[in-house]
Amino acid sequence: MQDLLNLAIRLADAAAAIIREVRAAGFAVAAKADETPVTIADTRAEALIVAGLRAAAPEIPVIAEEEVAAGRIILPSARYWLVDPLDGTREFAAGRAEFAVNIGLIENGAPVLGVVASPALEELHFGIVGQGAWRRRGGGTAQPIAARAPPPQGLTVMASRHYADAPELASCLSQYKIAALSNIGSALKFLxxxxxxxxxxxxxxxxMEWDTAAPQAVLEAAGGAVLTMAGQPLRYGKPGWENPDFRAWGLR
Structure with a gap:
């Protein structure tokens, strides 16, 4: 597992470098069939990641967002990678810093390893469930991280930027004591x-499953949990790779 983590870290770092290069040079934004945006940063980063994973571990299937969008169908197996080469393309295109590279490993329907690079922030988060989670900033040394128990003053909430005004969010939050609320994009909320x-x-x-696999693994490695609205762990290998609504928690 450590070798696979090192592989994913190396590829996430390389993909982050590609994304920074594209951002500095300028890029166009296109729309996929589902009307979500895509850029050359998405496709170049994904090509690097999937080639690296398949070369180093050919026995592990790779399911990647842009390949799926292009019609490449790979069925889930007991063990496989889920890759989102640029989670938060809308934020990337808008010039914000809230985008990430996600590489997650699934075993028997559960995320077990995750690496999330945040190219604009020059951060890397990674973890193996049951072994721990870490954060590396810039060129520094990785430091262990851990989820916290909610403080007495109430919950600090991370919510999606694009659902900030949704009445469902207000209804959900009304059930809890809230100390602070931030609306941000991409996997950074899990982090x-x-x-x-x-x-x-x-x-x-x-x-989609590639949006959540890697950051869920990091959060669970840090002691947190990702649960469906029915209170069950969020699982993988679902039809169409689509997730239900969920709630992610630190320590409860």
């Missing part, structure tokens, strides 16, 4: 929970 900087991320809108 703030994993670091112990926030407590709760309710997701009340469409996500």
């Amino acid at each position: 703030r929970l994993a670091e112990g900087a926030a407590d709760f991320y309710p997701r009340l809108g469409r996500t």
Whole structure:
């Protein structure tokens, strides 16, 4: 597992470098069939990641967002990679810093390893469930991270930027004592929970498995949990790779 983690870290770092290069040079934004945006940063980063994973571990299937969008169908197996080469393309295209590279490993329907690079922030979060989670900033040494128990003053909530005004969010949050609320994009919401900087991320809108596999693994490695609205762990290998609504927590 450590060798696979090192492989994913190396590829996430390389993909982050490609994304920074594209951003500096300028790029166009196109729309896929589902009307979500895509850029050359998405496709170049994905090509690097999937080639690296398949070369180093050919026995493990790779399911990647842009390949699926292009019609490449790979059925889930007992063990496989889920790759989102640029999670938060809308934020990337808008000039924000809230985008990430996600590489997650699934075993028997559960995320077990995750690497999330944040290219604009020059951060890397990674973890193996049951072994721990870490954060590396810039060229520094990785430091262990852990989710926290909610403080007495209430929950610090991370919510999606694009569902900020949804009445469903207000209804959900009305059930809890809330100390602070931030609306941000991409996998960074999970990471703030994993670091112990926030407590709760309710997701009340469409996500795909490649959006969540890597950051869920990091959060769970840090002691947190990602649960469906029925209170069950969020699992993988679902039809169409689509997630239900879920709630991500730090320590409860």
